[in-house]
Amino acid sequence: MKLYAGLDVSLKEISICVVDGEGKTIAQGNCPADPEGVMGWFRNRSLAPQQIVHESGMLSIWLQRGMSRLGLPATCIDARKAHKSLSARLNKSDVGDAEGLAQLARTGWFTPVHIRSEGADRLRGLVTPKRHQSGAVDWSGRLSKCGDGVMRSLLFEAATTLITRVRKFSALKSWAIRLAGRRGFAKAAVAAARKLAVLMLTMWKKETEFNWQKEAVA
Structure with missing residues (x-):
């Protein structure tokens, strides 16, 4: 029953x-x-x-x-x-x-409300962009230092692997390589690490898989 x-x-x-x-x-x-x-x-x-x-x-x-x-x-x-x-x-x-x-x-006549898991909250904390405000200066970026230091290290390592070792191109890899040419490898790896975290969080919430693209996106 x-x-x-x-x-x-x-x-x-x-x-x-x-x-x-x-x-x-x-x-x-x-x-x-x-x-x-x-x-x-x-x-x-x-x-x-x-x-x-x-x-x-x-x-x-x-x-x-x-x-x-x-x-x-x-x-x-x-x-x-x-x-x-x-x-x-x-x-x-x-x-x-x-x-x-x-x-x-x-x-079934109701509207569900999405409740983030505790893991998603922790990951969200890791990808919160650092923000600096001083007078007329206001910029945001970099990987936040709040949250788990080991997770930040793993994200940075994954981003480094994506840029230097993964042969298959994707929009994210193409973007990271171009950024490295303009800003240097270290900054590109940190930026790619944050994008990876945001991407994983989105895939987690939407229960989707990563879709590779055959060619780099300009």
Whole structure:
């Protein structure tokens, strides 16, 4: 039997409702406002929903990451759009909202909100460009020194390999070689390292693969 769950989250506790494929309520209750509490609530009742939804809010990032780590099929949904559906319901309460969210999970009438993983946040920190401001001078560039030093070293090594050893050309390699001719190898390698990090982050978020180009792009 397919089950769907809605979580109405507050700072102190979470109201949970589980419905079946026909919309019938199977279980309702409350648990502590943490991922382990949600997991324990389902485990104690031998329930395994195929879809769990909760609204975007103060705890949504932390809650989503925690539930994902625990293997729960959770999705954070747009709170503003969900509110339009929930506001039409007669029973306005935490329990009623949880049941309404469970029905949204069942029907699929919701808009997912992308929650970055912790790894993506760390990578994002590494690729934050350094910025300098002094009077009329304002420039940004270089690889930020915040974050993991080992990761920065690996990115620089990868960029160096791309420029000097990789025979297959791509737009990124072509750009890095031209930059090295103008600004020197060291600056080109640092710039290419940052572009590699941005590229990997984009591929990670969009779940795509790198597409090589046959010829260098001028």
